[in-house]
Every structure is written in structure tokens, then in C-alpha cells.
Amino acid sequence: MAGRKGAAKPTIADVAALAGVSVSAVSKVVNGRGSISAPTRQRVLDAAEKLRWSPSATAVALRGARTKAIAMVASRAPDVLAADPHFTVLIAGIERELAPADHGLLLHIVGEEPDAEERAYRRLAGERRVDGVILTESRVNDPRFQLLRDLRLPAVLVGEPWPDDPVTTVRAPAQDAGMAEAVAHLLDLGHRHFAYVSGPEDRVHTVFRRRVFESALAAAGLRPGWMMTTDFTPQDAAMATTALLSPKNASRPTAVLYANDTMAIAGMYAARRLGYDVPGDVSVVGYDDLPLGGVVFPGLTTIGQDLTEIGRAAAAEMFRLLDVARTDETPLPALAAPRLVVRESTGPARPGPGHSPR
Amino acid sequence: MAGRKGAAKPTIADVAALAGVSVSAVSKVVNGRGSISAPTRQRVLDAAEKLRWSPSATAVALRGARTKAIAMVASRAPDVLAADPHFTVLIAGIERELAPADHGLLLHIVGEEPDAEERAYRRLAGERRVDGVILTESRVNDPRFQLLRDLRLPAVLVGEPWPDDPVTTVRAPAQDAGMAEAVAHLLDLGHRHFAYVSGPEDRVHTVFRRRVFESALAAAGLRPGWMMTTDFTPQDAAMATTALLSPKNASRPTAVLYANDTMAIAGMYAARRLGYDVPGDVSVVGYDDLPLGGVVFPGLTTIGQDLTEIGRAAAAEMFRLLDVARTDETPLPALAAPRLVVRESTGPARPGPGHSPR
DNA sequence: ACCGACAGGTATATCGTTATACCAAGGCCG
DNA sequence: CGGCCTTGGTATAACGATATACCTGTCGGT
Numbered sequence: 001m002a003g004r005k006g007a008a009k010p011t012i013a014d015v016a017a018l019a020g021v022s023v024s025a026v027s028k029v030v031n032g033r034g035s036i037s038a039p040t041r042q043r044v045l046d047a048a049e050k051l052r053w054s055p056s057a058t059a060v061a062l063r064g065a066r067t068k069a070i071a072m073v074a075s076r077a078p079d080v081l082a083a084d085p086h087f088t089v090l091i092a093g094i095e096r097e098l099a100p101a102d103h104g105l106l107l108h109i110v111g112e113e114p115d116a117e118e119r120a121y122r123r124l125a126g127e128r129r130v131d132g133v134i135l136t137e138s139r140v141n142d143p144r145f146q147l148l149r150d151l152r153l154p155a156v157l158v159g160e161p162w163p164d165d166p167v168t169t170v171r172a173p174a175q176d177a178g179m180a181e182a183v184a185h186l187l188d189l190g191h192r193h194f195a196y197v198s199g200p201e202d203r204v205h206t207v208f209r210r211r212v213f214e215s216a217l218a219a220a221g222l223r224p225g226w227m228m229t230t231d232f233t234p235q236d237a238a239m240a241t242t243a244l245l246s247p248k249n250a251s252r253p254t255a256v257l258y259a260n261d262t263m264a265i266a267g268m269y270a271a272r273r274l275g276y277d278v279p280g281d282v283s284v285v286g287y288d289d290l291p292l293g294g295v296v297f298p299g300l301t302t303i304g305q306d307l308t309e310i311g312r313a314a315a316a317e318m319f320r321l322l323d324v325a326r327t328d329e330t331p332l333p334a335l336a337a338p339r340l341v342v343r344e345s346t347g348p349a350r351p352g353p354g355h356s357p358r
Numbered sequence: 359m360a361g362r363k364g365a366a367k368p369t370i371a372d373v374a375a376l377a378g379v380s381v382s383a384v385s386k387v388v389n390g391r392g393s394i395s396a397p398t399r400q401r402v403l404d405a406a407e408k409l410r411w412s413p414s415a416t417a418v419a420l421r422g423a424r425t426k427a428i429a430m431v432a433s434r435a436p437d438v439l440a441a442d443p444h445f446t447v448l449i450a451g452i453e454r455e456l457a458p459a460d461h462g463l464l465l466h467i468v469g470e471e472p473d474a475e476e477r478a479y480r481r482l483a484g485e486r487r488v489d490g491v492i493l494t495e496s497r498v499n500d501p502r503f504q505l506l507r508d509l510r511l512p513a514v515l516v517g518e519p520w521p522d523d524p525v526t527t528v529r530a531p532a533q534d535a536g537m538a539e540a541v542a543h544l545l546d547l548g549h550r551h552f553a554y555v556s557g558p559e560d561r562v563h564t565v566f567r568r569r570v571f572e573s574a575l576a577a578a579g580l581r582p583g584w585m586m587t588t589d590f591t592p593q594d595a596a597m598a599t600t601a602l603l604s605p606k607n608a609s610r611p612t613a614v615l616y617a618n619d620t621m622a623i624a625g626m627y628a629a630r631r632l633g634y635d636v637p638g639d640v641s642v643v644g645y646d647d648l649p650l651g652g653v654v655f656p657g658l659t660t661i662g663q664d665l666t667e668i669g670r671a672a673a674a675e676m677f678r679l680l681d682v683a684r685t686d687e688t689p690l691p692a693l694a695a696p697r698l699v700v701r702e703s704t705g706p707a708r709p710g711p712g713h714s715p716r
Numbered sequence: 717a718c719c720g721a722c723a724g725g726t727a728t729a730t731c732g733t734t735a736t737a738c739c740a741a742g743g744c745c746g
Numbered sequence: 747c748g749g750c751c752t753t754g755g756t757a758t759a760a761c762g763a764t765a766t767a768c769c770t771g772t773c774g775g776t
Contacts, residue, residue, distance in 0.1 A: 009486065009510070011762060022726050027764055034765095035723055054484035058419040059762035062731050067416065069464070069487075078450040078666055083649040085443045092436040095467040099478070104487060106427070107465045109453040120457070127415035128367065128732095129427075129462060152367075234653045262650060269655035291441040292620060295592045296654075297627035308436055369732055380756050385734055393753060417732035420761050486762095 010051040019047035030055065061128075069104040070094075070318055071130040075117050075137070080232045081109065084262045085290055086307065087136075090158065093311020094134060100327040101319065106130055118147060125151035132318050138162060138204040154321045158314045160208050168321060170314045171335070176212040178303035178338030179257075182285050183216035185301075185340055186255045190349035191283060194225030195253035197240050197263060199232045206259065209287075213257065226253055234266030241267035245274055245282065254282060254349045261286035261293045261302055268300070268345055279347030289341050299343030309335060368409040377405035388413065419486075427462040428452075428676055429488040433475050433495070438590045439467065442620045443648055444665065445494075448516065451669020452492060458685045459677065464488055476505060483509035490676050496520060496562040512679045516672045518566050526679060528672045529693070534570040536661035536696030537615075540643050541574035543659075543698055544613045548707035549641060552583030553611035555598050555621060557590045564617065567645075571615065584611055592624030599625040603632055603640065612640060612707045619644040619651045619660055626658070626703055637705030647699050657701030667693060 258264035264286030289304030616622035622644030647662030
């Protein structure tokens with residue numbers, strides 16, 4: 001019952017035959033290149049419509065044109081991805097630009113082993129599957145940029161690059177604004193003992209935000225607070241928080257900042273589990289402003305960035321690199337700087353440091 | 359400094375020239391087809407290695423072979439994706455099978471408009487970009503199966519299909535086991551007033567789980583409880599919960615089940631915000647068992663399923679459909695039925711229904 | 717009346733790979 | 747020793763679309 005028309009997929013030759021013209025004529029019509037009379041054009045269009053024909057992407061790609069596909073390689077362990085929708089939101093933004101321009105997004109999730117990642121890139125480039133690559137999570141001395149350069153694959157990085165890394169980058173202006181605002185907010189509330197729970201050490205944004213964090217404290221005449229490194233999982237964040245707030249820790253922080261929202265949420269409840277009140281005993285700040293932060297209780301104070309817009313901007317930048325005309329000519333709005341979103345997880349510091357639970 | 363070798367990408371002809379053989383010989387070596395003497399084979403392999411050559415995916419695809427790419431189309435609004443890592447985990451599982459077999463995953467995130475989705479499929483099929491499609495979120499009278507059949511694109515559905523929908527399906531056995539277990543658990547704890555907060559009505563799993571929920575209650579001689587429909591966002595779940603627990607609601611439920619974990623977490627804190635204790639006043643149950651449920655406080659009791667394994671199984675099933683040999687010959691373990699994971703968000707029902715907050 | 721320009725097409729080489737058909741040389745058997 | 751198989755290759759035609767080169771009328775200008 002389904003598609004009783006001939007079994008095989010139609011080719012440009014079928015369309016030409018049905019329209020009674022040559023294949024060249026069909027090609028010209030669909031690409032608007034030569035000069036074809038209106039009636040002929042219409043016959044071709046009708047024939048294509050009738051046969052449900054559209055040019056084979058592989059044939060077009062082989063002919064030397066573009067693949068019309070962009071790759072994104074995410075190198076995080078599955079259980080990290082399982083907790084944090086960060087990537088999904090970014091991807092949704094990328095797709096918003098790609099889809100209307102008829103480009104596809106080839107997604108690769110590779111483990112954290114570095115050679116697995118390199119192999120993935122080599123395959124992508126060697127097989128000429130994609131026109132470009134969007135990268136995230138820049139690392140210190142990231143080998144990927146040089147690799148992609150060698151492979152002659154255009155690349156766009158989302159987020160902060162290591163200084164002088166030669167790569168096109170998309171990021172909001174005033175990257176440090178959010179963190180600075182958060183520290184100011186907490187200082188206002190009387191906090192003097194801080195901790196920062198970061199992601200892995202090799203991530204540029206870990207190093208970068210840590211630096212902003214420390215200099216904001218230094219500007220207030222405070223020594224850098226506690227620095228905890230995690231693997232980005234909420235479990236690890238909970239463990240780090242438990243260690244920070246342990247009664248054995250004589251100089252417990254009263255304010256803890258986390259590198260993403262899910263870690264902050266995990267930390268917030270780890271504190272509660274220990275008997276601390278949030279924000280009464282400990283103030284908590286996240287990063288990203290994902291929807292979940294708005295519905296937990298207490299609501300999560302966090303540093304917000306519009307990941308969807310950042311994704312769109314990255315895709316648009318890739319199109320610029322590839323010289324692809326965006327379908328929607330209206331320029332994308334400028335990216336907004338990260339901003340502090342104050343909810344309920346931050347509050348006045350209790351007088352005197354080193355207070356105990358209960 | 360980068361790649362001072364000739365600028366252009368090497369082709370099979372370059373390899374053949376360097377090895378001093380014909381292109382056919384090279385092709386035979388890399389595909390292991392004809393009979394080639396060991397020394398010749400080695401020279402070819404060395405040449406390929408030296409030039410960093412690998413066969414162009416487009417050329418191979420054009421030749422009539424496979425694209426070596428699978429598509430997955432997710433049709434959820436971006437803000438839903440932003441909250442729920444469900445898809446990311448599934449995708450990670452799919453990739454685990456695809457990557458070693460050198461297959462790519464082409465991801466499309468389309469809005470919820472139904473024609474946008476159809477267009478996406480038509481493009482994928484028309485352009486012959488992928489060998490098959492993995493579907494999720496089966497809908498009632500889902501038009502996609504017939505469409506993909508017409509387009510002759512192999513499809514694998516993840517999750518419960520509408521009865522008699524003609525599609526290859528991957529799902530755990532005893533789909534209703536988890537929900538039944540949860541209801542039994544709550545009955546044991548003395549609960550008699552239930553609510554179910556579901557996703558959109560047109561999703562098959564909404565209808566299906568609702569039915570299991572109702573029949574489990576009926577088996578205990580109870581009338582079906584409250585049924586709330588949401589758009590899957592945590593915000594909507596919070597609103598639904600607030601309505602359920604409103605003092606104006608004379609027959610408030612003492613146990614609420616949610617269609618996913620983020621909704622359950624949102625619901626749990628909506629209840630707390632109203633002054634109810636969880637699990638003291640209200641018990642809460644989620645679905646999926648994502649990592650976050652283990653770190654919130656109180657820990658989320660939820661119906662767990664191994665989404666990563668389900669993703670793997672879907673990819674493996676696709677390979678079976680496409681007649682692609684899996685690289686890892688060891689058969690995948692059978693999928694486990696959804697099971698209740700008891701944490702802290704469920705507890706004994708307070709005597710007497712209709713209790714008030716505080 | 718003849719030339720050139722132009723509209724409206726057609727024929728064909730090309731992209732990189734693989735499969736089919738083919739071929740040459742050597743060994744084995746009757 | 748002639749015929750036939752096997753080994754180790756080579757030449758070439760696809761795959762589907764596009765761009766280049768080419769052809770054929772028709773019209774305008776001189």
C-alpha cells in the first residue's frame with residue numbers, strides 16, 4: 001500500500017525524462033544557473049514535485065561542493081552528560097541556525113580518552129564528512145586546534161580559549177562580569193569566607209573563572225578561598241561540599257560557588273543533608289541558569305548565560321567561515337554578558353565564621 | 359608549518375602512485391576483497407599511512423554503499439530539552455554502538471510544529487543523507503512510521519509504540535513493572551490518595567503509564583486518582599503540583615508520581631514551598647533515575663531505567679536492520695525492566711486524608 | 717544580406733571509490 | 747604438451763549531480 005510507485009529512488013535523469021528535457025536543464029532549473037524559459041522551468045519543477053525528487057546530498061558533496069554538515073564533538077563521560085543539560089541546550093541553539101540553512105549536525109560523543117578524540121577528528125576530516133567543526137570546552141594547551149588546522153577543517157570554539165590559541169571563538173563579552181557580580185553580591189551580604197567548586201583542572205574556563213574569582217576577592221582585601229576540583233558530576237560536587245563543610249574544617253566557607261547548576265544543586269542539598277540551612281548557614285551560587293534552578297527550593301542563585309543564543313552565534317560564525325549565506329538575513333543580536341540571577345540560595349552571612357550545623 | 363605536504367587532500371590515486379600499483383589494487387587491499395600478495399599489501403598500507411589517506415565517505419556513499427550515518431530527530435521544544443538530560447543520555451548510549459562501527463549520528467532538533475518534523479524527514483530521505491532513523495517519543499497514531507515507510511528509510515523506535523504501529527521497537531521487557539512496583543510501594547506505606555503528573559496527552563507513554571497506574575489502583579480497590587497533564591517542563595510540573603496540593607483541594611493526594619525526574623524534583627520543591635514536608639506530608643516518585651535524583655535532598659524515589667543501555671540496544675537493532683556487522687561481537691545484555699529505586703522522597707502516609715500544610 | 721549577440725537548450729567530463737570484467741604468468745594434470 | 751585453474755594483478759564502467767563547452771535558432775543592427 002505504501003508508495004506503489006516504482007521502488008527505486010528517483011534520480012535527476014527520471015525527472016528530466018518526465019519533463020522531456022535534458023538532465024542539464026533540470027540541474028540548471030534547480031540551481032538557477034543558466035537561462036531556462038518559464039514554461040520549461042515549470043515543467044521541470046512539476047516533474048520534480050511529482051517524483052518527490054531532491055538532489056542526492058552525497059552526489060552533490062562528491063562533486064566538490066559542500067557536505068552541508070557540521071560536526072560537534074563532545075568529550076565528556078556519559079555520566080557527566082547524564083546530569084547536565086548544558087550540551088543539549090547548546091545543540092538546540094546550533095540547530096536553530098543550521099536547520100533552516102539545510103545543514104545537518106553530526107554529533108560525536110567520545111569518552112574522555114584523548115586519543116579517542118583525535119581519532120574522531122581524523123576520521124571526520126579524512127572521510128570529508130563535514131565542512132567544519134564546532135568545539136567546546138577548550139582545554140589548556142588544547143591540541144585540537146593545531147590538529148584541525150593540519151586537517152584543514154574550519155573550526156569554531158564556543159567559550160574562552162587559552163590565550164593566543166589560534167582559533168575562531170564565539171563568546172559573550174565581559175566573560176568575567178557574572179563571576180565578579182556574584183562575588184560583589186556575596187560581599188554585600190557580609191560573606192568573608194568563600195569556596196569555589198570547579199570542573200577539571202585542564203579546562204580553560206576552570207582556570208579562567210578561578211582567576212576572576214581570586215582577583216575579585218583580592219580586590220576586597222581577602223585571601224583566596226577554598227578551591228575544590230571535581231569531575232563535573234553532581235556526586236563529586238556533593239562530596240566536595242561535604243568536605244568543605246565538615247565540622248573538622250575550622251575555617252568553613254559561608255559561601256560556595258559552583259561551576260555549573262547541577263553541581264550547585266547537588267552542593268546545596270549536600271549542605272542541607274549535613275544539617276546546614278541554605279541560605280541561613282551557607283550561601284550557594286551556580287552557573288548557567290538552567291530552568292531547574294528556578295524550581296528547586298530554595299531557588300538557586302546563579303550566573304546566567306544564554307546558551308541557546310551562544311549556540312546560534314557559533315553556527316552563524318561557522319557559516320561566515322564557510323561563506324554560507326544565512327537564510328535569515330537579520331543579524332543575530334549581540335550576545336549578552338553573563339549576569340547574576342539572584343534567587344533564594346544566597347543570603348546574609350551569619351556573624352562570625354566557623355559556625356556549626358543545627 | 360602545518361602540513362607542508364601538498365595542500366590538497368590525498369585520493370586513492372595518490373596512494374596507488376606512491377605504492378606503484380593500480381587504484382584497484384589499493385581498493386582491494388583496504389576492503390580485503392581480491393587476492394593481493396603480502397608484500398604488495400604492505401606497500402599499499404604504508405603508502406596510505408604516509409599520505410594519511412582514508413576513503414572519502416561521500417564517494418563511498420555515492421557508490422551505492424551506505425552513508426554510515428543514522429539520524430535521530432528530537433521534536434521537543436528547546437526549553438524542555440534545557441531541563442531534562444533524558445535525550446543526552448539516550449544519545450550517549452547510541453553513540454557507544456555507532457562510534458566503534460564508524461557510523462555517525464546526525465541529530466536534528468526540530469520544534470514541535472508537526473510539519474517541521476515531516477519536512478526534516480523528507481529532506482533526510484530525499485537527500486539520502488542517512489541509512490536509517492532512530493525515533494523516540496512515539497505519539498498516538500504517529501504519522502512518522504508510515505512516512506518513513508513511504509520514504510523507505512529503516513526506522514527503530516525507542517519506547518512503547520501505539521498498538522499495531524508497524525515499526526521495529528526497542529524497549530525493556532515488562533514496561534509496566536516499574537509503575538506497578540511504585541504503586542505497590544506506596545500502598546504498603548498506607549497511601550490511598552494518588553496523583554499522576556504526566557507529559558503531553560499525545561505521547562504514547564503518557565497514555566500507557568496512565569493506564570498501568572489506574573489498573574494498579576483499581577486492583578487495590580481504589581478509584582483512579584488525580585491526573586495532571588503538563589508540557590514536560592519543570593515549571594509546568596511545579597504549577598500542577600501547586601494546584602494538586604492547594605488547600606482548596608479537599609481530597610489532596612498524599613502521593614504524587616511524575617513522568618520524569620526533573621518534573622518530580624520540581625514538584626517536590628513546589629510542595630516544600632507550600633509548607634508541606636516531603637515525605638512527611640507528601641510522597642514523591644520520579645521516572646528515569648537520572649543522577650541528579652541521588653543528590654537532591656530528600657533523595658528522589660524514582661522508577662529507574664537504563665537509558666544508556668536502551669540507546670545502545672536501539673543502535674544495535676538498527677545495525678541488524680541494515681545488516682551491518684557490529685564490531686563488538688559480544689551480544690548486548692538483555693534490557694532490564696524498569697525498577698523502583700527507593701530513596702527518601704517516599705514515606706508512610708499520615709493518617710487521614712486531607713491534612714493541611716505546616 | 718551578413719555578422720554578432722543572446723536565449724535556450726544539449727552533450728559530456730568530472731568528483732573518488734568500488735565492482736566487474738579482463739588478462740598474464742605460472743603450476744598442475746592428463 | 748595443451749588445456750585449465752589459481753594467483754595477482756589492471757582497465758573501466760558505474761554511482762548522481764554539476765559545470766563547462768558546445769550547438770542551434772532568432773533577432774537587431776549595419
